Amino acid sequence: MLAADGKKRVVIIDVSPQIENGRYPAKAVIGEPVTISANIFGDGHDEISASVLVKAKGDRVWKEFPMHFINNDRWEFKLVPEKAVFYQFQVLAWIDHFATWKKGLLKKIAAGQDVPIELEIGANIISEAAGSAKAKEKITLQKWAAQIKGASTEAAVEIVTDQQLELAVCNCRDKETTTVFPQILNIDVERKKAGFSTWYELFPRSAATEPGKHGTFKDVEKLLPRISRMGFDTVYFPPIHPIGEDKRKGRNNALTAKAEDPGSPWAIGSKLGGHKSIHPDLGTTKDFQSLVKAAKKLDIEIAMDIAFQCAPDHPYVKKHPQWFKWRPDGTVQYAENPPKKYEDILPFNFETDDWQGLWQELKSIFDFWIEKGINIFRVDNPHTKSLAFWEWVIPAVRKDNPQVIFLAEAFTRPRIMERLAKIGFTQSYTYFTWRESKKELEEYITELTQTDKRYYFRPSFWPNTPDILPPHLTHGGENAHIIRLLLAATLSASYGLYGPVYEYGLTTPMPGKEEYIDNEKYEIKHWNWEEYTRIREMITRINRIRKENTALQSTWNIELAETTNDQVMCYGKADISNGNTLLIAINLDPYNTHSAMVRVPLEKLGIPTDAPYMVHDLLSGDKYQWQGEWNYVALNPHEMPAHIFKVEY
């Protein structure tokens, strides 16, 4: 059997972005360029041309864009999606006989050869194109063909270098010899916030100003202007549902709770309700919706926590016993990591024969809260629930609500983190919290931005969480908090803080653990919301800088810069499309002043190399005139551990 496409001489492979052979869409946001590229080559020395066909969902016709040769048989086209919908693209390429002939002709003319036969060959190529052209183009092409035949060398050069001729011939390319990459690939283009967001985590029950009182949604509503002033656009609540009473944990995770202990919000469900109910002490559904609306007015979205697990007294246990594993002693199997037992948490059994019923019910939880105005979900430990479930539920939810954002709170092995991102999570927690040295940070950001992860794994950098107080914060105090804040906020377009605790720079761990003592997970806190802290001031400044500088609104544009000091990290970020160029230098040592020569990647940032340029520190307001690649910085962590320079040229 001969191949059907024996005349197609061009090969197209390694098309990018292509997540697992196109099984999953690549991720992008409105206005963010997506580089579509492929290895394209043929036999011999003929010229090749290549195009991308692009269609946004809802469009009726494909648009064709020419690809450009880069190097080593790599071709690319930069697509800037304009709508938050799925885009489709397909790559095609062909031996371009016209271009081959034209190139040869010009070389022969340059070498002083006589070209009458070549002109006749060219006329034939153009005539042939005319054969499959539409009416108007046909006449023009025929005219060109006639002109070229027997033209003088000068006239021939003028005609063949006419762009119009090239375009007209290209439009008539031969289908039989054009290679089309078989797969139509997808790009999931989302709203801007999917790629650029600034999160503040807050326990609503600690929002009361009056000590001893259980905070309410109304209390949180009063805090919104303050959070807005700090520059956050997303406020994320731990679960707001009734908390289990059976096996409830006490303060500092004590095995037995005292009567007044409020319990962990992640032990979801009691006789008062489950995942679709609100803890009565927080307020009513109406209060909640009022809060969501008030936030919206300040350009803040409320993000909800979705933790698919149950306290022993969650209504599901009685209503849907088939969704749990039962032990021979008639109790439900609790979570365990032998020999440890977590008796207050019952996991769902995703191998239940009623898995369809379970999946549908869990989906209905998302739908329920979307209906109440929520469009962002932070998903608790998604890696301990069936991956097949997420692969189904996220697209299913987004089918009717494409604006919904899912943040995966998975701190687990790399392959699983990657998987969750591929199968649909919009954003992902990362290993940032444990990347401390310059080398570690540079390697990690390179992995995130320069490998194929770039098209499916959108990082969200969190310096702390209610579960994680890293030792560098414990030891480095206020200065370390500022350093880690500035790193998170400038390395990643999305970042978040576990709020009040960070603002006040709390640093005391549970003995022997990397976790806060007297953890808010198990008790109600009261914060002095008005007290000045240096950390809060820095949060406010960096968030304003992020809003005003589009270069910080992408994670992918980082250019690492060499420095002469391992404690000084430096990188550039440029938004070439609107000329916003930043250069960030950070002292990673919270204790000592460090100075360094830093090597500005001028070319990659688009900074002219032949003239001095101004660098304007957006943190301090200082301005310096720099010149060439190598320049000097000195950073005192007790004053200001970083420069965030806006480069002006």
Place this chain on the structure above:
Amino acid sequence: MLAADGKKRVVIIDVSPQIENGRYPAKAVIGEPVTISANIFGDGHDEISASVLVKAKGDRVWKEFPMHFINNDRWEFKLVPEKAVFYQFQVLAWIDHFATWKKGLLKKIAAGQDVPIELEIGANIISEAAGSAKAKEKITLQKWAAQIKGASTEAAVEIVTDQQLELAVCNCRDKETTTVFPQILNIDVERKKAGFSTWYELFPRSAATEPGKHGTFKDVEKLLPRISRMGFDTVYFPPIHPIGEDKRKGRNNALTAKAEDPGSPWAIGSKLGGHKSIHPDLGTTKDFQSLVKAAKKLDIEIAMDIAFQCAPDHPYVKKHPQWFKWRPDGTVQYAENPPKKYEDILPFNFETDDWQGLWQELKSIFDFWIEKGINIFRVDNPHTKSLAFWEWVIPAVRKDNPQVIFLAEAFTRPRIMERLAKIGFTQSYTYFTWRESKKELEEYITELTQTDKRYYFRPSFWPNTPDILPPHLTHGGENAHIIRLLLAATLSASYGLYGPVYEYGLTTPMPGKEEYIDNEKYEIKHWNWEEYTRIREMITRINRIRKENTALQSTWNIELAETTNDQVMCYGKADISNGNTLLIAINLDPYNTHSAMVRVPLEKLGIPTDAPYMVHDLLSGDKYQWQGEWNYVALNPHEMPAHIFKVEY
């Protein structure tokens, strides 16, 4: 729509070897281990088990082999194929409830917990397995289940750690929850020579001992014992067909030939015949077949050159004018690279409407020579012929003759070299000829052996060819010839030489070119076959060492070793399966003696780290006692530029 496989909690991705998603088979040879691996993981903390199903073509049933966890969710199984046929494999994996339970049970017991409920749970798991077991196993499993329920802790530990129990439960795994990687992947297992071969290139017309005479196949037959003594197993001839007279090139590629000039063997075809004919001065078909047989007796195979191009007087031009491009002046389009013209060579037009006819005829050329006893083809410039054609013709030829070996003579861009290998070429010429420094050589061998190329691109290293006399040979003379020979012969399991010219160390280039002057391509040579040369002595020694040391019969087992001198390159090669371990140290500088400390990769080579070991130089016969990682070498290129140590421990 819910996914159909909602209960399958394990994910299998990135299965290797997998060439372009399984479109092409991975390459292997008989007895060479193939590492089948995959990323395999599931949600949560349950234990996973994984298997590979394997079937050789012709087998009726799949064999199942357990995969082993390596790290970072990577699992693997080493398959050693025993037959030179296509193998198929498929990966499967499942949550192993028995293993999960067993691991938890042992941890709980170790922590001193009471486990009566756990034993009951385990008994249930085993009973459930018994449910789907076959008669005999069912009874055994039921017995085990009964024993475990209520067993003492000690008895329970004994039962659950019984391998037989584990196997029996595994055999009864639940299909509904077992993930099967959807693709069945192929491995093309070939005869040993596909991966290990030693080539000698020779122009038969230069084989005559009497000056002024045209060499014949009979003359070559007389040379075979000599070539065999030098240790070659493959003798490759440039084309042996009638040579075109029209536009024939003279000596040193002169535009016009003199009457006595024999022409280039690559200008194929004249009134005397084409690709299926033999140049009458070389002898008859009978002579050729006699030569092939005589070679076989010496374990030498004759490799033929296949150059799909025609001299202007090739019979095809008149008989199949549709296979060529015609110019408006009534001549056939010759090969050109504007402004250069190659008027003596007419390429086929692979875009001809009669491409099926052309393909079939070209295939028939292979079939014709296979029928005459040829099983190895060196294909001239495959990258200037349609890639789709090769993708079709190689499997088509091998369908009836799987033993046939194709060597791609492509010196072109990386993506095209890779493509030719993927679509079927058994072996490939490489960039070795232009990799000179230690850094270049190390990077190149790493790319060939440590990336996915390893499963489709089999290198053949050639220090020279009739087309290439690299400057390092010109300048470095005899010593450089020996250095490059030893590199080629030890870095790559397949290598070849353009013979007599190399043996005699000829080094004079055409002025301004990297090509031999008075090139044998355009004239008949006469060699003094009996003269001693130091280079020939080294060829003989290294080829004997290659035959006697299986570690040199694989390209994939290289372990680069650090050295303290950039002119000294060092690497180990070990065939662990039969304890053959070599350590090669080469001085890359043909002019000066260099010494260095070299760091032996003891662990990777399987050498014990706690005792001295003997290294026995197979080139010089010297023996040394070495100890630990770092040892000393000094290499004088005028005496012996390398050690090839056999490591004895």
